[in-house]
Structures are given as C-alpha cells and as structure tokens.
Amino acid sequence: MTVVDSLIALIAVIGTLIVAFVVSVWLPGIERKFVHARIQQRIGPPISSPGLMAPIKFFFKEIINPNSPMPGLYNSLPIIGIIITILLLIIVMPQLYFLAAFASVVALVGLLKVEEILYMFMGSLSKSVLSIRMPFPDLVKGAKHRDVPRSFVEELSSMRAFRLIAFGSFPIYIAIFVPVAMAGSIFLNDIVAYQQLHGPVLFTLGGILGAIVFFVGFMILLNEYPFVILKTKADVIEGPLLEYASKYRAYVYISRGLLIFVLSSIFATLFLGLPPNLLSWTILLNIVVALAFTIIMAIVSAFSPIFTYKQFYPVVAGVSILGVLAIIASFL
Amino acid sequence: MEEDNKITDETPKKQVIETEVPLGPVHSAAIEPYRVRLFVEDEIVKDAEITVGVNHRGVERIMEGLPVEKANSLTEKICGICSNSHIWNSVMVAEKALGTEVPERAQYIRVIMEELERLHSHMLYLAHGNEVLGHETFSMRLFYIRETVMELLRMIGGNRVQYGVPIIGGIRPRAELNQMKLQKITEGMNYIEEKITNFAERFISDSMIMSRITGVGILTKEDAIRLSATGPTLRATGVEVDLRTDMKEYDPFEFDVITQDDGDVKSQLLVRVLEILEAIKIIRQAVKHLPEGPITNRSWEMQDTPITKSYIEVPRGKLYHSYYLDEGRVRNVIVRTPSITNIGAMEHACIGNHITDAQLAVVQCDPCFTCTDRAIQIIQL
Numbered sequence: 001m002t003v004v005d006s007l008i009a010l011i012a013v014i015g016t017l018i019v020a021f022v023v024s025v026w027l028p029g030i031e032r033k034f035v036h037a038r039i040q041q042r043i044g045p046p047i048s049s050p051g052l053m054a055p056i057k058f059f060f061k062e063i064i065n066p067n068s069p070m071p072g073l074y075n076s077l078p079i080i081g082i083i084i085t086i087l088l089l090i091i092v093m094p095q096l097y098f099l100a101a102f103a104s105v106v107a108l109v110g111l112l113k114v115e116e117i118l119y120m121f122m123g124s125l126s127k128s129v130l131s132i133r134m135p136f137p138d139l140v141k142g143a144k145h146r147d148v149p150r151s152f153v154e155e156l157s158s159m160r161a162f163r164l165i166a167f168g169s170f171p172i173y174i175a176i177f178v179p180v181a182m183a184g185s186i187f188l189n190d191i192v193a194y195q196q197l198h199g200p201v202l203f204t205l206g207g208i209l210g211a212i213v214f215f216v217g218f219m220i221l222l223n224e225y226p227f228v229i230l231k232t233k234a235d236v237i238e239g240p241l242l243e244y245a246s247k248y249r250a251y252v253y254i255s256r257g258l259l260i261f262v263l264s265s266i267f268a269t270l271f272l273g274l275p276p277n278l279l280s281w282t283i284l285l286n287i288v289v290a291l292a293f294t295i296i297m298a299i300v301s302a303f304s305p306i307f308t309y310k311q312f313y314p315v316v317a318g319v320s321i322l323g324v325l326a327i328i329a330s331f332l
Numbered sequence: 333m334e335e336d337n338k339i340t341d342e343t344p345k346k347q348v349i350e351t352e353v354p355l356g357p358v359h360s361a362a363i364e365p366y367r368v369r370l371f372v373e374d375e376i377v378k379d380a381e382i383t384v385g386v387n388h389r390g391v392e393r394i395m396e397g398l399p400v401e402k403a404n405s406l407t408e409k410i411c412g413i414c415s416n417s418h419i420w421n422s423v424m425v426a427e428k429a430l431g432t433e434v435p436e437r438a439q440y441i442r443v444i445m446e447e448l449e450r451l452h453s454h455m456l457y458l459a460h461g462n463e464v465l466g467h468e469t470f471s472m473r474l475f476y477i478r479e480t481v482m483e484l485l486r487m488i489g490g491n492r493v494q495y496g497v498p499i500i501g502g503i504r505p506r507a508e509l510n511q512m513k514l515q516k517i518t519e520g521m522n523y524i525e526e527k528i529t530n531f532a533e534r535f536i537s538d539s540m541i542m543s544r545i546t547g548v549g550i551l552t553k554e555d556a557i558r559l560s561a562t563g564p565t566l567r568a569t570g571v572e573v574d575l576r577t578d579m580k581e582y583d584p585f586e587f588d589v590i591t592q593d594d595g596d597v598k599s600q601l602l603v604r605v606l607e608i609l610e611a612i613k614i615i616r617q618a619v620k621h622l623p624e625g626p627i628t629n630r631s632w633e634m635q636d637t638p639i640t641k642s643y644i645e646v647p648r649g650k651l652y653h654s655y656y657l658d659e660g661r662v663r664n665v666i667v668r669t670p671s672i673t674n675i676g677a678m679e680h681a682c683i684g685n686h687i688t689d690a691q692l693a694v695v696q697c698d699p700c701f702t703c704t705d706r707a708i709q710i711i712q713l
Contacts, residue, residue: 036468036469039469040468040469040472040473041472041473041476042472130358130359143369143381144369144371144379144381145352145369145371145379145381148351148352148371149350149351149352150351150352150353150354151351151352151353151372153353153355156353156375156687159375225466226466226540228466229688232466232688233360233361233463233464233466234361234464234466234688234689234690234691234692235353235355235361235687235688235690235691237359237360237361302468302469303467303469303538304466304467304540305462305465305466305467305540305541305544306465306466306544306688307540307544308544308686308688308689309375309686310543310686311540311543311544
C-alpha cells in the first residue's frame with residue numbers, strides 16, 4: 001500500500017465516520033417525529049430536537065455531579081460507549097480489512113459485549129436521589145418491615161443488565177454467525193467477498209431468518225420497547241442513565257444515535273455484503289438500511305408494551321431457536 | 333431472661349425480607365405523590381406497603397365553621413378528577429339534612445354530569461394504565477378520545493375541571509341544558525362509543541398486552557371483601573355491588589352492574605371499559621327523557637341539623653361525606669374517599685408479582701391519592 005493509498009483510506013475512514021455522525025443525529029428525530037408522533041396522533045418534537053438540538057442544549061447546561069461512588073468513572077462511561085461504537089464502525093469499513101484479526105466477527109462480538117457491559121457498570125455506579133435513603137415516617141412507626149437493606153433502582157437495572165448480557169443478547173450473536181456459516185470464514189473481507197460472488201446472504205432462507213433474528217437483537221441491544229426492561233418507567237425509570245446530566249447526557253444521546261447507524265451498517269455488511277465506504281455508493285445503501293431499521297423499530301415499539309421477564313424469556317428463546325434454524329439453513 | 337429469649341419451635345418465624353425497593357413519593361410512573369415500599373426477593377414482590385400523606389391539606393379542618401354553600405364549593409377542590417362527585421355528595425348531605433326536594437330535571441342533569449365524570453375518570457384510568465404498561469400509543473389515543481368528554485363537561489359546567497354544577501336544591505342556572513347542548517352530548521356519546529368499542533377490540537386482541545395483564549395483580553373476591561375494596565376494584569373480583577342501584581337519582585335509568593371474575597389487571601381494565609359503555613347508556617336515557625320544569629328549588633330554609641351522612645357511587649367506588657349544620661355553618665366534617673379503602677387491596681395485589689408489575693398492580697385499583705391525602709384525617713397518636 002502506497003502513501004497515497006493510505007491517505008485515501010484515511011480520508012475514507014474519517015469521511016465515513018463524519019457521514020455516520022451526521023446521519024445518526026437525525027435518526028432519533030425520525031423515530032419520534034415521523035413514526036411515533038404520527039401513530040399517536042400528536043404533533044411530536046421537531047425532527048432535529050431529539051438527536052441534534054437536545055445534545056447541543058445539554059452541552060451548555062451546568063454540570064451536576066452524579067450521586068455515585070465513582071463519579072469520574074460513571075461520567076466517562078458514555079464516552080467509552082461512543083469510542084466502542086466508532087470502533088465497531090471502523091471494523092466494518094473495507095479500508096481496514098487488511099487488519100485480518102481485527103476485522104473479524106470475533107472482534108465485533110467482543111466490542112458489542114463491552115457495549116452491553118457498560119450498562120451494568122452504569123447501573124452499579126449510580127445511586128439516584130429518587131431512591132436514596134431518606135428519613136421518612138414509615139421507617140419509624142407503623143411500618144410492616146424495619147431495617148431491611150435497601151436497593152437503589154439503578155442496582156436493579158444493573159442486575160437486569162447482567163441478565164441481558166447472559167441471555168438477552170443471544171439473538172444478535174446467533175444472527176451474526178449466519179453469514180459466517182455461509183461464507184465459511186469469520187473474517188469480514190471473506191464474508192463480503194462471498195456475497196459479491198454468490199449474492200447477498202439476505203436473499204437466502206437462512207439470511208431471511210437471520211435478518212429477523214438480527215433485528216430483534218438490534219432492538220434488545222438498543223433497549224427499545226418492548227425490550228426496555230433495563231430502563232422501564234414503571235420501576236427503574238431511566239435506570240443506569242438517570243444520573244447523567246449536562247454534556248454527559250449529550251454523550252448518551254449521541255451514542256444511541258450512532259449505535260443505530262453502526263448496527264445497521266453491520267447488518268448491511270454481513271447480510272448484504274455492502275460495507276460502509278465513502279468512496280463507493282454503498283454508503284448510500286447503509287444510510288437507507290439505517291433509515292429502514294429506525295422506522296421499523298419505531299413502528300414495533302409504538303405498538304408494544306414493556307416486556308417483563310415473563311414475556312422476555314420466551315421471546316428471546318423463540319428468536320434464538322429461529323437463529324439456530326437460520327444457521328442450519330445456511331449450511332444446506 | 334435467657335429463658336425468655338430462647339427460640340423454641342412455638343416461636344413464630346419472622347419473615348426474612350431480602351431487599352426493600354422504595355418507590356416515590358416522587359416517581360415518574362406515579363402521577364401523584366405516594367410512597368410504595370416493595371419488599372422483594374429476586375425481583376419478586378413479597379410484601380408491599382403504601383404510604384400517603386405527602387399532599388395533606390386538611391380540607392375537613394378548613395371546612396369547619398364555613399357557611400354551608402362555601403363548604404360545598406370547597407369540597408370540589410378535594411379532587412381534580414371527581415370534583416363533581418364531591419360537591420354533589422356534599423350538597424346531598426345538606427339537602428338530606430334540610431329536607432330539600434330537588435326538581436326532577438335537576439336530578440337528571442346531575443346524573444348526566446356524574447356519568448360524564450365517570451367517563452373521563454375511567455378513560456384517564458385506561459390511559460394511565462396503558463402508560464404504566466409502556467404502551468404509549470394506546471395511552472395517547474385514549475387521552476385523545478377523552479378530550480370529547482372534557483369539552484362536554486366544559487360546555488355544561490364552564491370549566492374542564494371543578495364545574496360547580498350542584499347547589500342546594502338543584503343546579504346552577506348556567507348548567508341548564510338546551511336543545512343544542514343535548515344534541516352535542518348525543519353526538520359526543522356516539523363518537524365515544526364507537527372509539528371505545530374499537531379500542532376494546534384492539535386491546536383484547538393484542539396478545540402482547542394480554543400477556544402483560546392476564547394473571548397479574550390478582551385480587552380474589554375474599555381478599556377484596558376482607559380488605560374493604562370498593563367500586564370497580566371490588567366489582568372486578570366478581571362482587572356485584574354498585575351503590576347506584578340504591579340511589580333514587582338513578583331509579584329512572586336502566587343499566588347493568590358490570591362484574592368480572594378474575595380480579596387481575598385484565599379484569600380491572602375490562603370492568604372500566606364496560607362501565608364506560610354503561611355510562612353512555614345512562615347519559616343517552618337521561619338526554620332522551622330529560623323532563624321539563626325548574627332546575628332549582630329555592631324554598632329551603634336554613635336550620636340546625638343533626639349529623640347527616642351520605643354515600644354515593646363515584647368512579648372509584650363509595651364516597652362518604654358527613655357533617656352537621658350549626659347556624660348555617662358546617663361542623664364535624666368527615667370525608668372518606670374510595671381510594672383510602674382501596675389501599676389495602678393495592679398492597680395485596682402487588683404481592684407475588686414482578687417488580688415491574690407492582691406499579692401496574694397499584695394503578696389497577698385506580699388510586700386517587702391526592703384527594704385521599706387532602707381529605708384524610710391525621711390522628712395524633
């Protein structure tokens with residue numbers, strides 16, 4: 001690779017990241033304005049508000065220190081989340097396929113796992129004022145039980161994040177291995193090359209099943225309705241994200257929008273063989289996939305109640321079985 | 333002493349609770365300030381405790397010694413949802429004590445107001461229930477349908493809340509219903525009936541929602557009676573009790589007492605949906621057969637009276653008001669809202685459910701803690 005080639009590759013990577021960022025700030029607005037608000041027969045927020053204007057506003061807010069045993073670490077977690085999301089995008093860019101071990105499905109899975117674990121850390125490091133110990137008469141007289149150890153609502157979230165790591169993320173990882181099974185390789189360049197020869201994985205039986213499973217996993221990873229048990233309003237409110245204020249909350253918003261785009265790009269790479277590349281028309285297709293995922297996710301979430309474990313376990317088990325069938329179908 | 337402290341086989345075992353999760357008094361799922369202490373083991377609620385008192389205003393004490401007309405107006409401020417129920421019941425206490433006859437037309441209009449209030453209260457309940465379920469779309473749509481009722485209430489009473497319609501001996505002149513208003517009420521009922529029927533069909537056929545609400549927050553008939561549950565909360569357990577069947581104001585109207593058997597969240601929601609349809613039926617009858625005549629009887633005279641009580645069936649259950657009149661002023665006022673007697677049922681309904689369903693189990697009993705708080709009597713121990 002010459003210096004010019006390296007320079008072009010570097011420009012392509014940075015350019016793709018900029019495009020991803022620009023598109024991702026509009027995705028939450030599309031979700032809430034174009035889908036949720038229309039379905040719910042209300043005006044809804046301005047399209048730029050949830051993903052763009054809200055983070056900008058939060059950057060200029062006063063920094064309030066979170067109620068946390070390690071506020072520094074707690075505040076740094078959304079930034080780590082953004083870094084991981086950017087790394088995930090870089091992995092799927094074709095300019096970096098020469099880093100064979102890095103540009104593989106194993107690296108994708110590893111980084112996605114770290115992304116999930118962040119929620120567990122966030123939950124365990126946050127102790128919001130809403131559930132803090134406060135003197136209240138029910139502790140003094142007439143109480144049913146006294147001196148019971150108290151749990152913070154974020155601790156509940158943290159435990160739920162742990163369970164999600166254990167079982168909730170099965171669908172997305174199983175779906176990721178459908179193209180692997182078809183291409184016979186864990187390396188992304190092989191998977192893309194296979195699809196350039198044989199056509200997209202999505203247009204096979206295994207690919208269709210795998211795409212459905214991937215989409216469910218996508219929604220679980222984004223903690224979107226109905227899989228929003230990590231931050232359900234009925235008990236844990238915002239859960240691990242509750243204590244984030246000012247620019248740190250802005251990072252949370254940016255991270256989520258970026259994650260929608262990046263997971264869509266992973267799907268485009270693995271199931272369509274079209275990785276995000278600024279130097280090619282495939283970047284447009286990545287944007288279309290991101291838009292499609294956002295709209296479908298918003299429609300599903302608008303018509304779903306929150307799942308508790310009673311619904312969560314069977315759905316994850318059923319979708320995981322579908323994923324296994326997809327892998328079996330991909331071998332046929 | 334050592335002998336006294338020795339644990340024997342006869343010593344009752346104290347229930348060991350693993351963790352307490354305190355929710356409230358400020359919480360996003362609670363639209364009112366109340367506190368729920370959930371005692372959980374592995375996210376399953378083993379016991380629950382609900383505490384109110386955060387919003388205490390001492391309305392009963394404020395009413396003490398006020399002229400009866402002013403006191404009646406003040407009762408309306410107890411609750412923003414069932415304000416008409418409070419003023420109606422308070423006015424009924426005075427009418428009962430003074431022996432005042434109310435013109436038939438005024439009784440009909442009072443019933444229309446009360447049933448409209450039941451409509452908006454039940455729709456608010458359904459919307460809030462769906463919000464706690466996490467189904468924002470249904471919640472928003474129900475609020476949208478409810479707007480029609482709110483506009484009808486504004487048309488009759490002049491306000492969207494605290495309409496001030498009943499007065500001693502009848503209703504205020506501004507609440508008189510002319511043909512145009514009656515036509516609008518009829519159109520409103522047609523619209524709400526169509527929309528609520530559509531909602532009910534969609535709601536029942538949604539397997540995800542049914543999975544969330546079936547078998548959750550179960551309250552058996554025996555427990556509901558033991559815990560003094562009232563209103564739709566009691567009727568959802570299969571007990572056929574509705575004070576409206578005993579109220580002379582409702583004698584001219586035909587309606588069914590709605591009951592369900594399961595006592596879970598599904599039954600609680602369905603009872604309210606079906607009661608909405610019954611309320612529409614009553615309003616239609618009242619509009620159709622609204623008698624001609626005066627709307628106020630001014631021929632009553634103030635006098636001292638003994639303690640007089642009145643119970644009526646309001647959207648949440650049985651509402652109690654009592655006081656006596658002394659030189660035209662009210663004394664010894666007692667107000668008991670239905671939610672205070674439903675608290676035991678709410679606590680019981682939480683037990684055995686996942687912690688996410690606990691708020692749902694509370695909400696299923698349609699609590700109105702703010703009116704309970706404002707009126708409840710705090711006894712110094």
